[in-house]
Amino acid sequence: MTRKATIRRGAEVLWEEPPAHFGAYSKMLIRPENADTGLMDFRISSYQPKGFVAPHKHSIQEQIYYILEGEGLMEIEGERTVVQPYTVIHIPPGVSHGIYNTGMIDLKFIVVTTPPDDSIE
Incomplete structure (x- = not known):
């Protein structure tokens, strides 16, 4: 079976507001629906001031935020810990986490999730 590489420009992907996110948008850049992957979800997120996702856990996924x-x-x-540019956060499965934009400008970050299942508990 031949695998296919993906090259995608961010402007080709629409912003989405995922379920249970408020004032928080993501571009789903690499996911099983749009790339030859079954192992990861790679997205860029932009939370407007006051935007957030409330604390939740993932049963099998782990995440890295940058x-x-x-x-x-x-x-x-x-x-709660203040996060700023160049902060990296690793979240193992089963760990409760949420993120809030408490600043004055959009909070932009990369999220890598594996496996790419979107369930939130």
């Missing part, structure tokens, strides 16, 4: 612009609060297991 902050590009803006500032906000990352909540992990009830503890």
Whole structure:
């Protein structure tokens, strides 16, 4: 079986507001629906001031967040920490987490999730 590589420009992908996200938008750049992957979800997210996703957990997925612009609060297991550009966050499966834009400009960050299942508990 031959696998197919993907090259995609960000402007080719529409912004979406995922379920349970508020003022929080993502471009789903690499997912099983648009690329030859069954192992990952790669997206860029932009949360407007006051935008957030409330604390939740994923049963089998792990995630990495990488902050590009803006500032906000990352909540992990009830503890909130300020995040700014160049901050990296690793979230193992089963760990409660949420992120809030408490800054004055959009909070932009990359999210890598594996496996790419979207379930939120």
